[in-house]
Amino acid sequence: MRDILFPSLKRQLQDYGGNGPADGVLTGDVHRISSVEYIDQNPIGRSSRSNxxxxxxxxxxxxxxxxxxxxxxxxxxxxxxxxxxxxxxxxxxxxxxxxxxxxxxxxxxxxxxxxxxxxxxxxxxxxxxxxxxxxxxxxxxxxxxxxxxxxxxxxxxxxxxxxxxxxxxxxxVGLGYLRLGQPSNTLSGGEAQRVKLAFFLSKGAGNDPTLFIFDEPTTGLHIHDISKLLHALNALIEKGHSIVVIEHNLEIVKSADWITDLGPEGGEQGGELVFAGLPEDLISCKDSHTGHYLKMALR
Ligand SMILES: [Zn+2]
The missing domain is CATH 1.20.1580.10 (ABC transporter ATPase  like domain)
Structure with missing residues (x-):
């Protein structure tokens, strides 16, 4: 996501120089989105002057x-x-x-x-x-x-x-407990990421269709805040945007329209495409650990 999809899309859409994969790696209806945002867990500001x-x-x-x-x-x-x-x-x-x-x-x-x-x-x-x-x-x-x-x-x-x-x-996005003046450098990575999401939500409708890439947005979230996050992600989709989420959390996984499951194991034993398709088809994929747990989550 970060090393191939994001830079390739950015190059194709925004004429972004920089080092990245060669042109032509991406195919498909790329023209249907006009920008791409990578929403990571990096701080929104390193100083105590932003909040x-x-x-x-x-x-x-x-x-x-x-x-x-x-x-x-x-x-x-x-x-x-x-x-x-x-x-x-x-x-x-x-x-x-x-x-x-x-x-x-x-x-x-x-x-x-x-x-x-x-x-x-x-x-x-x-x-x-x-x-x-x-x-x-x-x-x-x-x-x-x-x-x-x-x-x-x-x-x-x-x-x-x-x-x-x-x-x-x-x-x-589940940040109702933050103080308005809380210095940005005291926010956790997950909180910073959700402030960024809130920023895009606050921009309202009428923006050009954007592809948002989220890296594990449920990190540090309470269970009842996960439903708020899902709600916020859906609000972006309703505004005409698209979302790719890198996630282990099954509440998020089961809400996806399309799942790409990489594995079969983590780290060096992974990296292969185990499954790509609808959540309801993933549960019958025998080689997928995600499918096994998803089956229980969907019960
Ligand atoms: Zn003073």
């Missing part, structure tokens, strides 16, 4: 909303004042990090809560601006689920509606 809401661009809307509160207007606090990435409203002692890193010579760095802002990342004049009793630091502490009900209360507000629309996909 799920900045990645989904929901933070822009939240800053706008705060700058429109009466006290903010009075103090002439523009949306930029509610950013922890640029000077203005952020605490300058910690530069909006909320903590100070102390480098130790022979030990891991120590992180101390910033004593100037008490870890709140902003100046007092900014923290005094409230939207429904919450300041910007309180908002960043909300979980995705809490934020959805908090901003969803006001059905008439267009800003609130936009915020809800942008955050909703995080809930849909």
């Amino acid at each position: 799920p809401v900045t990645y989904l661009k929901a933070y822009d809307e939240i800053r706008q909303l705060f700058s429109r509160q009466a006290l903010a207007k009075l103090r002439n606090l523009k949306p930029g004042y509610f950013s922890f990435n640029i000077p203005g409203g952020r605490c300058e002692k910690c530069e909006g990090e909320g903590e100070i890193k102390v480098e130790m010579q022979f030990m891991a760095d120590i992180h101390l809560t910033c004593d100037a802002c008490g870890g709140k990342r902003f100046k007092e004049e900014v923290l005094e601006i409230k939207y429904k009793d919450k300041n910007i630091a309180d908002i960043l502490e909300l979980t995705v689920s809490q934020a959805l009900s908090f901003f969803g209360e006001d059905k008439s507000g267009t800003a609130e509606k936009k915020i809800v629309e942008k955050i909703q996909p995080l809930e849909e």
